[in-house]
Amino acid sequence: MAARGSSAPGLALWLGLAAIVILADQVTKTLIIGSFQLGDSRPVTDFFNIVRAHNKGAAFSFLADGSGWQRWLFVGLGVGASVFIVWMIRSSPTQKLFCFAVSMIMGGALGNVIDRLLHGYVVDFLQFRFGFLEPVFHGGYFPSFNIADSAITLGAVCLILDEILRVRRSR
Numbered sequence: 001m002a003a004r005g006s007s008a009p010g011l012a013l014w015l016g017l018a019a020i021v022i023l024a025d026q027v028t029k030t031l032i033i034g035s036f037q038l039g040d041s042r043p044v045t046d047f048f049n050i051v052r053a054h055n056k057g058a059a060f061s062f063l064a065d066g067s068g069w070q071r072w073l074f075v076g077l078g079v080g081a082s083v084f085i086v087w088m089i090r091s092s093p094t095q096k097l098f099c100f101a102v103s104m105i106m107g108g109a110l111g112n113v114i115d116r117l118l119h120g121y122v123v124d125f126l127q128f129r130f131g132f133l134e135p136v137f138h139g140g141y142f143p144s145f146n147i148a149d150s151a152i153t154l155g156a157v158c159l160i161l162d163e164i165l166r167v168r169r170s171r
Helices: 011-035 069-091 096-119 147-170
Strands: 041-043 048-055 122-128
Touching: 011 048, 011 069, 011 096, 011 122, 011 147, 069 096, 096 122, 096 147, 122 147
Parallel strands: none
Antiparallel strands: 041 048, 048 122
């Protein structure tokens, strides 16, 4: 991969960013577990609730109905992806947006891996409701998610942006 910046932050910076994501994710989940019973919901606004939900599957509860094997599949995928991400960061240290993106993805993936190892499921607690979602999601409620999921999503968006910028620079 080609160098993109003039100076390269070290691997420690990117691992530190991932660690901050993991810490924020685990602290918020611990607060939810300590304050909410499964299924509890507290409205914050007309369109936002704090809830306690458990997800044994992946995004949008994909494979949640499995007999338990999916727990280990997702743990393995998260750990494997994290090893690959460390290699990518080491191979592309000057690509700051890229390294930021994959660090966010790694932090989110490992935050959810920790949940799977500790509980056998991922704790979700952020719930949004928008009327325009009703044709797709029951009652207009987007599936509940957490800080780790948010970091993964931010990382994915940044990866797309990084690729768009890379293609524009190569023209």
